[in-house]
Amino acid sequence: MKKVITTIIISLAVLLSAHVKAEKTDYFFAPEVIFDSTIPTPEEFLGYEIGSRITEHSRINAYYEKLAELSDRTSLIEIGQTHEKRKLYVLIVSSPENIRNLDRYKEARKNVRQGEKPDSPLIVFLGNTVHGNEISSSEAALLSAYYYVAAQNDFLLKQLEEGIYFIDPVRNPDGQERFASWVNSNTSVNSYNISQFDREHTEGWPRGRGNHYWFDLNRDWVNIVHPESKARVAFYQDWLPHVQADHHEMGTNSTFFFEPTDPDGNESRFVPQSTYQLNRLFADHYAKALDKIGSFYYTKESYDNKNPNFGSTYPDYNGGVGILFEQGSSRGLKQESDNGIVTLPFTVRNQLVTSIATVDAAIAHRDALFDLQKEFFTPLRGREASKSYIIGDSYDLSRLHKFVQLLLDHRLEVYENANDVTIDSVQYEKGKSYIIPAGQPNSALVGIIFDDIKEYDDASKLGYGAGFSVAYSTGLSYNVTASSSRGARVQTLPQVYTGSLQPSEYAYLVDYRDSKSQQLLFRLLERDILVKSAFKPFSISTDKGVRDFSYGSLLIPVKNQTISSSELYAILKELAEQEKIDIIPVSTGLNVKGVDLGSSTFKRIEKPKVLVVTGGDVSSLEAGEVWHLFDQQLKYPLVRVDFNIFGRVPLNEFNRIVFVSGNYSFLNESEIENLKNWVRNGGTLITLNGASRWAISNKVTSAKLVERPDTTGQRQGTGVSSRSFGRFPTSVFQTKIDLEHPLAFGLTSEKLPVVRESALFLAPSSNAVSVYTDDPLLNGYISSEHLERLKGSASILANNSGRGSVILFAEDPLFRGIWDATGRTFVNAVLFGNNISGR
Structure with missing residues (x-):
């Protein structure tokens, strides 16, 4: 009898404890959810309510460690570290039995690429905060982890048996910590200021969106430039999830967006229609979840669903369903908006309920998700299946092997070229070239990496980009071939260096x-x-x-x-x-x-002493690319000078200065004259993209822009209409470079693909190093008006001024850290800038 009474007392205590926890979390969770009292809520562990401050990445990791310590439903995996050595955690949640069998299921997932249905549960990946200042989803990741670890309801226990759920709480820890520090140190303690102009809501340069080097990691899923992406892609390819959720934030005056995107112009020809059909089916679950809590939302109006570098689209090119979520951001704790006051708890709840709805939708459409993967990884047949790409370089095996390693990291099939082959006057040597079949199991990813589309039915429907070819970024020679010279499949790349240097006295x-x-x-x-x-x-x-x-x-x-x-x-x-x-x-x-x-x-060769301007209205993306190049690739010192002290810097301590895109109105007339004198005395000014327009407009160089009449028939002072200052979808173009010019040293082909997003057109002159061809579009889109102005215009100009030079790039040659061919011309500008004069 005593034993029965004790059991009843314990049960009542558990129920009472669960009721207390429910009171603490009832804003975020449905009232019927019962939680295990032995698992601490995020509030209990952290010591504050979710939404009352920004939770630092380190504390999120600590909570995940505690959950893994307490629950047999979990496995905590460290998949890598950031540039700043922060741990990248993925919390795996499932039934205890599934957790014990993770290794077996991981091995079984290899069968997916064979077009087979593997013996594994459903795999769902919940990804959060790839942009470090979009933190409502990382806060929600605390609650979703608690939900799947602590909830005791039968429906939840059944979901744990049916699926394995990966929760990636912060995909950009370095940026997230930067933003958390900003908000937490600028939040008023006793009275919130909801004005959009308050310091709390006007984050300082370079902002937390980017990673340590200020890169946008949501443009890096295919490029794999950074350690966060290397770790995440390797983990993704090990498991090939059925679904990946990608949670973001957008402008404060917006509500909540979830897929589907606008179907006109936003569906890739490489992706099966069944993928997009599942997007539409999942949308019903999100609408129901948000309707239940009274949150407004919209779909089908915007956002790019083709770019494979996004976390919401990379799954589409790998047999899964990727889903984008965008929450109107409070960019702090509270902020006024067109929809009333947006609070952090409100945005967190929207992210949480759609995360839970993603799992609900995946369970509901389980069979269709397995069928999709089988359909996706079934090799092509017919003409496309016989097509292959051949790529090679007889002199630069380092660049060639870098690209092939990228393909291998995506688990694509690459083969040796067994014979010397000549195509379009280009020789592809055995041992110095490789073959990539178009008809392999993951034909979609191969297709987009070698994308050559340049015709769009409705350009108005294009998203951020139209040209997605990574193959062009290499600058390597490649072509389509039906040759049967395929050799052995490449598993690892050969060592090229012989290591046999002998001494010389000459x-x-x-x-x-x-x-x-x-x-x-x-x-x-x-x-x-x-x-x-x-x-x-x-x-x-x-x-x-x-x-x-x-x-x-x-x-x-x-x-x-x-x-x-x-x-x-x-x-x-x-x-x-x-x-x-x-x-x-x-x-x-x-x-x-x-x-x-x-x-x-x-x-x-003069020893470079390099300065790049940062801060203010300077592009953090482009400045970060320069920093990353010097620090990670060249491993050479670079001085970063903020705009507000540039005028006090003794320029004669440097011989190279880099201006990236941005607003340089902080320079007064005397400071601009000082810069001109520095160039005349032997300095090299290198301007990228929008900075080239600034240099021309302020007569730092004699270069000119391509002129055109404006809409009133009168010419503007700069020779360019206001429409030219806009952007157009990221696209790839062909230029022809002078191989004898120092900026082209090391290149072996005069064909140099470049990527551009801006309508900046440099007038050709005798100082042109590289010019656009008469048929320049390789991959993407350009309007007929812009195309006419682009033809024959300069891509790179090297103008002498006294003993120095100004080198102008019409584009961003370091685009996203992957455009190797044009990156080489930029490095040459740094190395040989002083030898341009008098050439």
């Missing part, structure tokens, strides 16, 4: 066509080693026979260095092994063909 040479030579050169300059660059090609005898060297080849003399020959050899040997690049010793300066090593056409 000189060393480096073939600059290998892109790794740029990193090597910076290492040498950093150590104050004398290096020259060949402005003419030559051939010379080496211990391995006669070698041909092209424009830009590096010459490292042994004599006249500040160190001994043995010290130089030791440094070169170390750097060759570190950078995995061949350094070639020579014992004579006499050529076999071309110029001798003592020719004046070998010019000394």
Whole structure:
């Protein structure tokens, strides 16, 4: 009897505890949900109510660690770390039995690519806060984790048996911490200010949207430039989820958006229609969930559903259903809007109920999701199935292997090219080229990576972008082939570096066509080693026979260095092994063909001292690309100077200055004149994209813009109508570059694909390094008006001014950290800018 009474008392205590918890969470959860009293609510663990402050990433991780410690429903996986060494956690929640069998299910998921239905539960991935200042979903991730770990209702227990749920609470921890610090340090303690102009709601530059280097990680799912993306794509490809939810925020005056997007112009030709049909079926669940709590929403009006670099579209190209959510943001704790006062708790609740609705919808359409994956990964048949892409480079295996590794990271099939093949006068050598079948199981991802579409029925329906080809970004030669020269499938890439450097008492040479030579050169300059660059090609005898060297080849003399020959050899040997690049010793300066090593056409390379302007209205995306290039790739110091102190900086301490897109109105007339004098005295100013317009408008350079009459028939002072200042969908274009110009050193093809988003047109001149062809569009869209102005215009100009130069790029050559070919021209501008003068 005592035992029965004790049991009753315990049961009542559990129910009472659950009731107390329900009172604490009844704003966020339906009243019928019963929670396990042994699992702390987020409020209990954190010590404050959700929505009363921004929860730092570290505290979110700590809560997830506590849930994993307390519950057998969970497995906490660290999939990687950010640039700032923050842990990237994914909380896996399912039934205890499913959790015990995770390894078996993960192995079974490999069968998906074979077009088979694997023996595994449903896989749903809930992703949050890829933009660090869109924090309502990361706050909601605390509550969704609590819900799936602690809820005791029978319907929830059944869902745990039927599915495995991944919760990625913060996809951009570095940016999220930056934003949390801003809001928490600027929030009033006793009285909220709801004005949009209050400091709490006007986050400072560079804002928390981007990661450590200010990149937009929601443009990196295919590019895989950053560690967050590398970890996430590897995890995604291991599991191939049926559904991925991608939660964002938008402007404060908006309500809530969920898919489907506008079907006209927003559906990819590579994605099965059954994917979009599931989007529409899922929408019914979201509408029902938001109707229940009285929240307004809209669908089918906006947002791009084609770009594979988005977290909401990458699944569509991998056999899953990706779903975008956009919540009108409070950008702090409370803010006035056209829809009344938007509070953080309100936005969190909307994100939470749609997260739960995603699982409900996935369960309801389980069979259709499994059928979709089987349909998606069934290889193509017919003409498309026989088509392949061949890509190669006879000189730059570093760049080639980087691209092939990207394909392998996406688990795509790549094969060796077994024979030398010539297509359209381009030779693809065995061992230096690869074949990628179009008809492999994941044909959709292959299709978009090699996308060549440039015709759209309704341009008004285009989203952010129209050109998505990653293959063009490499600058490598590639083509379509039906050749049967496919060799062995590539699992890992071969080692190219031989590691056999021998000492020389005369000189060393480096073939600059290998892109790794740029990193090597910076290492040498950093150590104050004398290096020259060949402005003419030559051939010379080496211990391995006669070698041909092209424009830009590096010459490292042994004599006249500040160190001994043995010290130089030791440094070169170390750097060759570190950078995995061949350094070639020579014992004579006499050529076999071309110029001798003592020719004046070998010019000394000046050690760059580089400054980039940041802050204010300067583009953080482009400034971040410059920073990332120097810090992560070149590993060379870069000085970042905020706009408000630029006028006080002694410019003579630098020989290279970079202006990215932005508003430079902070410079007064005397400061602009000071900049011009710095150029005339030997400095190199490099302007990207919109900054090139600023340089022309302020007569920092003699370059001009392409003129056109405005709509009134009169010419504007700048020669460009106001319409030219707009943007158009991201697209890819063909330019022709002068291979003999220092900015082109290392390139082997005069065909140079570029990416552009802005209507900036540089007038051609004798100083043009690269110009647009007469049929420039490769992938994407451009209006007929813009096309006529683009034809023959300059992509890169290098104008002399006194002893210095101004190098203008019409585009962003470092676009998203992946546009390697044009990135090389930018680095050349940094390295050889002083040798442009007098050319």
